[in-house]
Amino acid sequence: MAAxxxxxxxxxEISRDKDASLVLAPRDDxxxxxxxxxxxxxxxxxxxxxxxxxxxxxxxxxxAAPTVTFRTRIFHPNVHFKTGEVxxxxxxxxxxxxxxxxxxxxxxxxxxxxxxxxxxxxxxAGNLLRAGDVRGYNSIARMYTVECATE
Amino acid sequence: MSPMxxxxxxxxxxxxxxxxxxxxxxxxxxxxxxxxxxxxxSRGASSDASNSNxxxxxxxxxxxxxxxxxYDHVRPKRLPAVAAPCAxxxxxxxxxxxxxxxxxxxxxxxxxxxxxxxxxxxxxxxxAAAAPPTLTTAAAPSMFDNGDEEGDDDAxxxxxxxxxxxxxxxxxxxxxxxxxxxxxxxxxxxxxxxCSHPFCLMCIRGWRGTTxxxxxxxxxxxxxxxxxxxxxxxxxxxTVWFADEEDKDAIIQRYVSRLNNIDCRHFNQGAGxxxxxxxxxxxxxxxxxxxxxxxxxxxxxxDGEVNIVQPVRLAEFLSRSHIL
Numbered sequence: 001m002a003a004x005x006x007x008x009x010x011x012x013e014i015s016r017d018k019d020a021s022l023v024l025a026p027r028d029d030x031x032x033x034x035x036x037x038x039x040x041x042x043x044x045x046x047x048x049x050x051x052x053x054x055x056x057x058x059x060x061x062x063x064a065a066p067t068v069t070f071r072t073r074i075f076h077p078n079v080h081f082k083t084g085e086v087x088x089x090x091x092x093x094x095x096x097x098x099x100x101x102x103x104x105x106x107x108x109x110x111x112x113x114x115x116x117x118x119x120x121x122x123x124x125a126g127n128l129l130r131a132g133d134v135r136g137y138n139s140i141a142r143m144y145t146v147e148c149a150t151e
Numbered sequence: 152m153s154p155m156x157x158x159x160x161x162x163x164x165x166x167x168x169x170x171x172x173x174x175x176x177x178x179x180x181x182x183x184x185x186x187x188x189x190x191x192x193s194r195g196a197s198s199d200a201s202n203s204n205x206x207x208x209x210x211x212x213x214x215x216x217x218x219x220x221x222y223d224h225v226r227p228k229r230l231p232a233v234a235a236p237c238a239x240x241x242x243x244x245x246x247x248x249x250x251x252x253x254x255x256x257x258x259x260x261x262x263x264x265x266x267x268x269x270x271x272x273x274x275x276x277x278x279a280a281a282a283p284p285t286l287t288t289a290a291a292p293s294m295f296d297n298g299d300e301e302g303d304d305d306a307x308x309x310x311x312x313x314x315x316x317x318x319x320x321x322x323x324x325x326x327x328x329x330x331x332x333x334x335x336x337x338x339x340x341x342x343x344x345x346c347s348h349p350f351c352l353m354c355i356r357g358w359r360g361t362t363x364x365x366x367x368x369x370x371x372x373x374x375x376x377x378x379x380x381x382x383x384x385x386x387x388x389x390t391v392w393f394a395d396e397e398d399k400d401a402i403i404q405r406y407v408s409r410l411n412n413i414d415c416r417h418f419n420q421g422a423g424x425x426x427x428x429x430x431x432x433x434x435x436x437x438x439x440x441x442x443x444x445x446x447x448x449x450x451x452x453x454d455g456e457v458n459i460v461q462p463v464r465l466a467e468f469l470s471r472s473h474i475l
Contacts, residue, residue, distance in 0.1 A: 001182060002325060009326045062324055063361050093368040097324040097358050098377040 003061040007031040010100050022105055032057045035071075036105045040149065041113040045141035046074070049149030053108065054084075055101055065095035068108060073148040075141040077115045077126040086111070087121045172336035181337065181353050188336050218436075219414040309398070310391070317392040323378050324354035329392075340392050342402060345383035346376045352388050359386065385432075407432055418443070428461070 008031065014024055021039040026032075036053040040046030052071040058064045068091060070084035078087045088111055090099060099107075120126025128137040169186035171178040178184050206222030208214035214224065320340070322329050329351045330338050341355035350358075358377060362369050375382045387406045393399040415433030417425035421443075425431050435443035448460040 005327070006325050013326075063358055064364065093366050094372055096372055096375075096377040096380070097354070 003057065003059055004031060006062055007057065007101075010102065013100075014102055022102070022109070024102055024105055027054075032059075034066075034101055036101075038105060038109055038112075040145060041109055044113050045138045046076075046112050046145050046149070049145040050151055051112075051149050053105065055104070057101070062097035062099070065091045065099075066101060066104060067091070068104060073144055074112075075122065075125055075144040076112060077117045077120040077122055077129055078111055080121040081124075085121060087116075087119055169336070178336050179356070181334070188334050217414075218412075218434075219416060221413065309394075312394055313391040313398060316394050317390075320349045320392045322351040322354050323348055324350055324358060327351075338390070340389045342387040342389050342393070342399060343376055343381070343383035344385060344387070344403065345381040346379050347393075347396075347399065348376050348378045349392055350377070352386070355386055428459075 007026075011026065011031070023037040024034060025036075027035045034055040034057065036055060038051045038053060040049040040051060050072070051074060054069050054071050055066045056069075057066045068086045068088070070079050070086065072084075073081070074084075075081065079085070080087075086108060088107060090096070090107055091104070115125075115129060117126040117129035125137060125141070128134075128140070164185040165187055167186050169178050169184050169188055172184070172186075172188045178186075178188065204223050205226075206214050206216075206220050206224055209220065209222070209224045210226065214220050214222075218224075317340070318328075318330055320329055321327065329340055329349065332338050332351065337351055337353050339352040341350050341352040343350070343355070355377075359373060361367060362373055364373075367373055370382065372380070374384070387403050389402045389406075391402075393402055410432040411434055413433050414420065415425050415431050415435050417423050417427070418431070418433070418435045421437040425433075425435065429445045429447060437443065449457050450460060451457050
């Protein structure tokens with residue numbers, strides 16, 4: 001009940017200020033499943049790509065964090081290559097009920113720009129960055145962006 | 152919880168007003184409470200909302216909880232003349248009630264607290280006639296009314312200002328205006344001691360209760376402000392938001408001193424052990440009236456950490472012993 005109220009409040013807030021680089025909407029009028037289309041941040045290998053996220057909101061939201069998964073394939077140290085699972089501290093231990101779905105999506109966009117190779121879900125990407133092979137990482141990430149995230 | 156989904160025995164309780172929901176601490180069950188959280192019903196039961204925190208059994212002189220009672224054991228001071236004859240009668244009854252047989256009890260029919268004007272409303276009208284009347288003054292139970300002494304004009308102005316500020320304050324968790332929430336019992340602020348971010352009492356208590364979440368960072372996230380992560384050790388319920396630090400300290404002081412007049416049920420007059428020890432807000436008083444002495448035994452270990460030794464009772468060993 002509290003979750004529904006809060007989500008409809010967030011929906012109202014989102015429809016007030018539209019942002020083309022972050023399109024967030026509930027899927028099939030179900031307030032507990034949201035989709036987000038995220039534009040890859042500039043100056044990253046993901047620039048220009050359109051990444052789709054799926055946000056599943058638990059009944060206890062906002063006391064529990066939503067689960068965020070990438071529906072678009074992405075080569076990133078903190079995103080599982082096959083399942084699209086995201087490893088982000090604010091979605092796990094550092095969650096706070098003051099976060100909104102919109103700010104969570106912004107945090108994911110920030111994660112794309114600033115990867116954390118020390119806690120990788122995609123070990124290949126993490127190892128490339130940890131070995132200092134930025135050029136190799138950039139070219140693979142760019143390839144998958146062009147391949148999978150360009151419409 | 153909707154009445155439809157409840158067993159029939161619980162639907163009957165819907166008609167009974169919840170005792171806690173108008174008290175300063177609020178009803179911790181919120182929507183899950185089987186009792187009524189309708190303000191209209193409660194107003195019928197107790198003629199004045201600000202009286203609802205006064206123990207009605209104390210007014211009859213028969214409160215079985217004595218100093219452990221969660222309600223205020225104070226007699227309304229500003230009684231109208233009509234109620235005056237009741238007062239001596241109550242006082243005479245108080246000492247012999249325990250020896251009296253129950254058959255004499257119905258003779259003293261429960262006298263509901265006489266309706267009295269809200270002192271704040273009338274004083275505010277005299278002092279500052281220009282101030283617009285606020286609904287919350289009459290509707291919400293007030294922490295400010297719990298004090299025994301009459302407030303002076305400065306306090307009235309202060310309260311008016313606090314109410315005006317409180318009107319627009321939004322909770323950082325449910326994002327709603329706290330004083331505009333549908334359920335009256337939820338129109339309460341939870342003040343954090345560590346910072347000045349506003350939350351409603353239900354939201355912040357709910358968040359701080361999520362310690363069983365797997366992987367929860369209890370000290371870094373759960374026990375901290377959701378907005379600024381400043382740690383706070385406790386939440387203070389309040390019906391108004393504060394204007395400045397001075398007001399905040401006054402609200403916290405009032406809350407702590409109120410709790411300090413209630414006997415701790417864990418300590419249980421020396422028979423039990425309070426898990427909060429010397430940090431407990433409730434009163435640790437022995438049966439003979441002496442207060443517990445707060446002497447902490449500390450020890451330092453090889454790493455230089457200082458720990459506090461929990462007091463050990465002989466009774467605990469005896470109750471565990473197989474010989475007895």
